[in-house]
Amino acid sequence: MDSSGPRVLLGHGTENDFVVLPDPDGDVWPEGRLDADLVRRLCDRRAGLGGDGVLRVVRSRHVPDAPGVLGAALADCEWFMDHRNADGSYAEMCGNGIRLFLHVLLAEGLLDRAVAEAGVLVGTRGGPRRVGARPDGGYWVDMGPAVPLGRSEARVAGVAHPGLGVSMGNPHLVCLTDVEVDTLDLSVLPEVNDAMFPEGVNVELVNVLPPEGACAHVRLRVHERGVGETRSCGTGACAAAFAALDAGGRDTGTVLVDVPGGRLSVQFDGTTTVLSGPAVVVATGTLSRGWLAG
Numbered sequence: 189m190d191s192s193g194p195r196v197l198l199g200h201g202t203e204n205d206f207v208v209l210p211d212p213d214g215d216v217w218p219e220g221r222l223d224a225d226l227v228r229r230l231c232d233r234r235a236g237l238g239g240d241g242v243l244r245v246v247r248s249r250h251v252p253d254a255p256g257v258l259g260a261a262l263a264d265c266e267w268f269m270d271h272r273n274a275d276g277s278y279a280e281m282c283g284n285g286i287r288l289f290l291h292v293l294l295a296e297g298l299l300d301r302a303v304a305e306a307g308v309l310v311g312t313r314g315g316p317r318r319v320g321a322r323p324d325g326g327y328w329v330d331m332g333p334a335v336p337l338g339r340s341e342a343r344v345a346g347v348a349h350p351g352l353g354v355s356m357g358n359p360h361l362v363c364l365t366d367v368e369v370d371t372l373d374l375s376v377l378p379e380v381n382d383a384m385f386p387e388g389v390n391v392e393l394v395n396v397l398p399p400e401g402a403c404a405h406v407r408l409r410v411h412e413r414g415v416g417e418t419r420s421c422g423t424g425a426c427a428a429a430f431a432a433l434d435a436g437g438r439d440t441g442t443v444l445v446d447v448p449g450g451r452l453s454v455q456f457d458g459t460t461t462v463l464s465g466p467a468v469v470v471a472t473g474t475l476s477r478g479w480l481a482g
């Protein structure tokens with residue numbers, strides 16, 4: 189019987205799934221130990237635990253690059269979402285991940301429910317983000333403004349889909365299309381203009397659907413930078429919602445975003461973007477020391 193190693197959780201937000209590593213004081217996964225190779229092994233769906241990425245739950249003061257990315261907000265961000273894509277790369281922001289991050293802080297007894305319901309500022313490599321728990325069990329996050337980056341296109345199986353570049357802290361290319369997104373092959377990275385996205389890009393293919401009541405409504409599929417096709421992307425949902433409203437000449441309103449893994453809601457008030465959705469812990473346990481050594 190293998191001796192047990194570091195604590196680990198598996199969870200997801202609308203089926204965008206993550207291996208979560210609690211490391212409140214930065215001594216479980218000190219700098220360099222969680223290298224890209226280990227991230228890839230953890231995210232491997234056959235030889236590891238499997239996930240679209242890894243979230244390390246750590247206090248900001250133990251993250252060497254936190255002062256640089258948070259600036260004066262460092263003092264207000266007790267916690268830092270140390271996010272990695274499944275290929276080991278870092279991303280600036282993760283909208284599904286940050287809801288799961290707050291859920292794990294609560295589940296692990298690291299944060300009071302009342303504090304979470306009031307909303308807490310969490311550090312990310314894209315800057316500080318306020319995230320909160322709703323009494324009904326869901327979560328919201330203030331994602332900041334969507335920033336348009338200009339027009340471009342993505343080619344899927346040789347067919348060009350015009351799109352709008354949007355930054356949600358991380359880069360997106362949102363293509364509104366009349367081709368049913370369910371029919372597209374996103375198993376390979378769509379061809380994009382690399383000069384416009386030198387750091388890579390997340391690509392969303394989006395159908396605009398009839399409104400549901402007062403809410404606009406879209407369906408999206410996404411090919412994520414550093415991962416491949418995923419069942420959901422929170423930042424992608426915000427970028428897609430922004431592009432859909434923008435195409436109708438609007439910058440305020442609520443957009444329901446259907447993704448293969450469920451539904452997210454995105455609200456714009458003209459100054460910022462609020463993403464709402466669920467977060468689920470599927471399993472808790474420990475990593476095997478033998479597997480880690482291997």
Ligand SMILES: N[C@@H](CCC[C@H](N)C(=O)O)C(=O)O
Pocket residue numbers: 204273278279280281282283284285358359390412413414415418420421422423424
């Ligand atoms: N799935 C995430 C986004 C994760 C980062 C992305 N792959 C990138 O490299 O920018 C989300 O929910 O936002």
